[in-house]
Amino acid sequence: MERKIDTIQEAIDWLSQYGEQFDGGVTRLLYSNAWQKAQEALRSWMDSLDIKTYYDKIGNLFGKLSSEDENAGVILVGSHIDTVKQGGKYDGAYGIVAGILALNVLKQKYGSPKRHIEVVSLCEEEGSRFPIACWGSGMLTGVLTYKDIRGLKDSEGVMFEEAMNDAGFSLTDRSYNIRSDIEGFIELHIEQGQVLEKLQKPIGIVQAIVGQRRFQITVCGESNHAGTTPMNWRKDPVHGAVEMIHKLLASVDHYDENLVTTVGQIEVKPNVSNVIADSVVFTVDVRHPNEKVLNIFCESFLQNFKQIAYELNVEMTSHLWHEVCSAEMDDHFTKVLKNVCKKRQISYHVMNSGAGHDAQLFASFCPTALLFVPSQGGISHSSLEYTAPAHLETGLHVLIDTLYELAY
Amino acid sequence: MERKIDTIQEAIDWLSQYGEQFDGGVTRLLYSNAWQKAQEALRSWMDSLDIKTYYDKIGNLFGKLSSEDENAGVILVGSHIDTVKQGGKYDGAYGIVAGILALNVLKQKYGSPKRHIEVVSLCEEEGSRFPIACWGSGMLTGVLTYKDIRGLKDSEGVMFEEAMNDAGFSLTDRSYNIRSDIEGFIELHIEQGQVLEKLQKPIGIVQAIVGQRRFQITVCGESNHAGTTPMNWRKDPVHGAVEMIHKLLASVDHYDENLVTTVGQIEVKPNVSNVIADSVVFTVDVRHPNEKVLNIFCESFLQNFKQIAYELNVEMTSHLWHEVCSAEMDDHFTKVLKNVCKKRQISYHVMNSGAGHDAQLFASFCPTALLFVPSQGGISHSSLEYTAPAHLETGLHVLIDTLYELAY
Numbered sequence: 115m116e117r118k119i120d121t122i123q124e125a126i127d128w129l130s131q132y133g134e135q136f137d138g139g140v141t142r143l144l145y146s147n148a149w150q151k152a153q154e155a156l157r158s159w160m161d162s163l164d165i166k167t168y169y170d171k172i173g174n175l176f177g178k179l180s181s182e183d184e185n186a187g188v189i190l191v192g193s194h195i196d197t198v199k200q201g202g203k204y205d206g207a208y209g210i211v212a213g214i215l216a217l218n219v220l221k222q223k224y225g226s227p228k229r230h231i232e233v234v235s236l237c238e239e240e241g242s243r244f245p246i247a248c249w250g251s252g253m254l255t256g257v258l259t260y261k262d263i264r265g266l267k268d269s270e271g272v273m274f275e276e277a278m279n280d281a282g283f284s285l286t287d288r289s290y291n292i293r294s295d296i297e298g299f300i301e302l303h304i305e306q307g308q309v310l311e312k313l314q315k316p317i318g319i320v321q322a323i324v325g326q327r328r329f330q331i332t333v334c335g336e337s338n339h340a341g342t343t344p345m346n347w348r349k350d351p352v353h354g355a356v357e358m359i360h361k362l363l364a365s366v367d368h369y370d371e372n373l374v375t376t377v378g379q380i381e382v383k384p385n386v387s388n389v390i391a392d393s394v395v396f397t398v399d400v401r402h403p404n405e406k407v408l409n410i411f412c413e414s415f416l417q418n419f420k421q422i423a424y425e426l427n428v429e430m431t432s433h434l435w436h437e438v439c440s441a442e443m444d445d446h447f448t449k450v451l452k453n454v455c456k457k458r459q460i461s462y463h464v465m466n467s468g469a470g471h472d473a474q475l476f477a478s479f480c481p482t483a484l485l486f487v488p489s490q491g492g493i494s495h496s497s498l499e500y501t502a503p504a505h506l507e508t509g510l511h512v513l514i515d516t517l518y519e520l521a522y
Numbered sequence: 523m524e525r526k527i528d529t530i531q532e533a534i535d536w537l538s539q540y541g542e543q544f545d546g547g548v549t550r551l552l553y554s555n556a557w558q559k560a561q562e563a564l565r566s567w568m569d570s571l572d573i574k575t576y577y578d579k580i581g582n583l584f585g586k587l588s589s590e591d592e593n594a595g596v597i598l599v600g601s602h603i604d605t606v607k608q609g610g611k612y613d614g615a616y617g618i619v620a621g622i623l624a625l626n627v628l629k630q631k632y633g634s635p636k637r638h639i640e641v642v643s644l645c646e647e648e649g650s651r652f653p654i655a656c657w658g659s660g661m662l663t664g665v666l667t668y669k670d671i672r673g674l675k676d677s678e679g680v681m682f683e684e685a686m687n688d689a690g691f692s693l694t695d696r697s698y699n700i701r702s703d704i705e706g707f708i709e710l711h712i713e714q715g716q717v718l719e720k721l722q723k724p725i726g727i728v729q730a731i732v733g734q735r736r737f738q739i740t741v742c743g744e745s746n747h748a749g750t751t752p753m754n755w756r757k758d759p760v761h762g763a764v765e766m767i768h769k770l771l772a773s774v775d776h777y778d779e780n781l782v783t784t785v786g787q788i789e790v791k792p793n794v795s796n797v798i799a800d801s802v803v804f805t806v807d808v809r810h811p812n813e814k815v816l817n818i819f820c821e822s823f824l825q826n827f828k829q830i831a832y833e834l835n836v837e838m839t840s841h842l843w844h845e846v847c848s849a850e851m852d853d854h855f856t857k858v859l860k861n862v863c864k865k866r867q868i869s870y871h872v873m874n875s876g877a878g879h880d881a882q883l884f885a886s887f888c889p890t891a892l893l894f895v896p897s898q899g900g901i902s903h904s905s906l907e908y909t910a911p912a913h914l915e916t917g918l919h920v921l922i923d924t925l926y927e928l929a930y
Contacts, residue, residue, distance in 0.1 A: 307750025324749060328795055338900060340784035340807045341732060341876030342715025345774055352785050353771055359764045366753055376748035377760050379795045380788050380802075387736055387787045387805035394788075397795035399748045468749030492746060 123503040125211035130203035139497030142197045143243035145281040163218045173237040173283040174250045179217045181230045187297030188230045189521045194239035202499025209302045210235045216514045227521040251472035255479035260288040299476035300483045308492030315463040316508045318486030322403035323467040323474045325440030329398040334429040337392035354428040355394040358419045375400045403466045441477035454515040531911040533619035538611035547905030550605045551651035553689040571626045581645040581691040582658045587625045589638045595705035596638045597929045602647035610907025617710040618643045624922045635929040659880035663887035668696040707884035708891045716900030723871040724916045726894030730811035731875040731882045733848030737806040742837040745800035762836040763802040766827045783808045811874045849882040852889035862923040
């Protein structure tokens, strides 16, 4: 470490140099050079703070503040070091540097904890280089195994294992020991939405991370001349797709406000103004914190789509290509967070997370908490991602107090 | 001419060698090598039949069967020699080779006509190389002038004038003399739709060519995270576009069956499944034989679009980028065609043309007729374009008899 890092903002700015883009954004893909340099920089920072560091087999980086009781359990705090392409400098990074600063403050102020506290810089969450997400937390929690990365390639044809080996990590024996000492996980993250900003709340305490389903819907019709084909002879997949999306969005009104659905991608073929299309492919993204509600909604809209396809004489097929179950955060941890906020007179909002996080994988493995700070304009995955320093500090203070409550 | 052409099918197959593609389709773009060779081949064929040939300044090729009365007017018959990229061998070509065969039969059988009869191979109709359509008929009828091609480039950056000059034609003085001797135009063309096939009619007599309007509709919203943005906070341009197209297609029911509207092109940005879109651009193609109906429909749907944009909190702009007025075919010519069919006991269907044709430009210049033969499956602008030889022959016979009625 060349210079001392005092504030959370300094830490974020300092870490963003690894993978910094011309526009101020950050690209730090799993096992890339920027990624390796960022992990090594974190390690040397923790070393300089007398926090004991080590890597696991796959490149998750840990820093440990030890209890005097060697057999004590571990409270883990952290987030992911990787970013999307042209991402922001807060997403993931904030939870790691806040964890390191928290450990340092706790160590300075209170000495050794009763439970070990470890900070983890998880190697991967975004799924931006290889077609797999939450690799770091997935391996730690046993949700993923070696099989899940076998044969995976990035967009340039580099094999996952080759990239891992080149970065100095390996699963040569194809096994990974699931730890039994982790007694809790806390993730501090930017909200990536506008809820806290609009409600003017500095802290969000997450009660559940939504379950997700992503479908690809293909509607096939019959391409024809836009001028010479009477309307009642047409098998127009654009008409089919439009009626389906119309019905999908209208049906949301029958559900509670936690249900969100998005059609973000539409591809028309041949996509020519004076030609009735041959096919339309569109995506449906659905999220809700209750798996039962999610399943009922999905069954219902797929049934509607079939009916519309039948009525409009087009073919419809659906493919569920992404499925993540909802995850509830731990009641006790949530209570601790609320009490910490109350004590500090920090206004908080209990909410769901509409985005996926590492905490989602930990939730079925150990008591887990997820804590949000506001994102300006809700912008994320962009160089425009921003959280005001005051909010960053508030999140850090809540984290420090919570770790104190859980580990001292 | 190396060999004699006896049938219309032979003529079409022979001409398709100029610009023939690996899949059996034809690409013959304006002023290209294939185009030049095709025009020269037609000229040498007509020369071999003692039909007097000449080009105009821009490359329209004429063949003349002269009346003994030099001051007699001209009945013009023909269509366009150019094709779309990867087009079929019947579109345009049929009307030219049928015209040449008709002149030859009439000459052999009846000698000199009372009115001159000319066949024309119009240089361009499709608009596939340069962003201008009906260049050949447009100049002949005075609808287009030099100004319309000034500065135009093809997709490879070649200037329109340069291409014209390289093919041996020029508008160096920038003027083109509009002829005053043309007393009628007859175009024989494949239908490019399925109406005749479905009705099992070998001949279509066109009463009107529809007017066309093409709009580009841009809907702008606010891009956001699909998971973290509540439904009622969204400004989703996909939602806006879907409601607009839904309303557009539903409103067609209030009009007569001649009104057709098509959304063939949709572009979503950024087009990512888990991101609420930033903008959607889509096209609306509308056609009807009555200009008044067309205008009322367009005004009405644009008003609906504005209302929907307002209700869904998105921005909507429209751009009318293509406008062709409807054209009525000549009553007398139409009567002649009907009588010819009746005499020959050929079943015909009086219909509108949903596609544009050179005849559309001639309609305001001189009495004009447009005659269709069936297209198998309605397929056109494709190597699969096909009309059975028997239908080609029927069309030719009707053309011969009609020219006899009008010129002898």
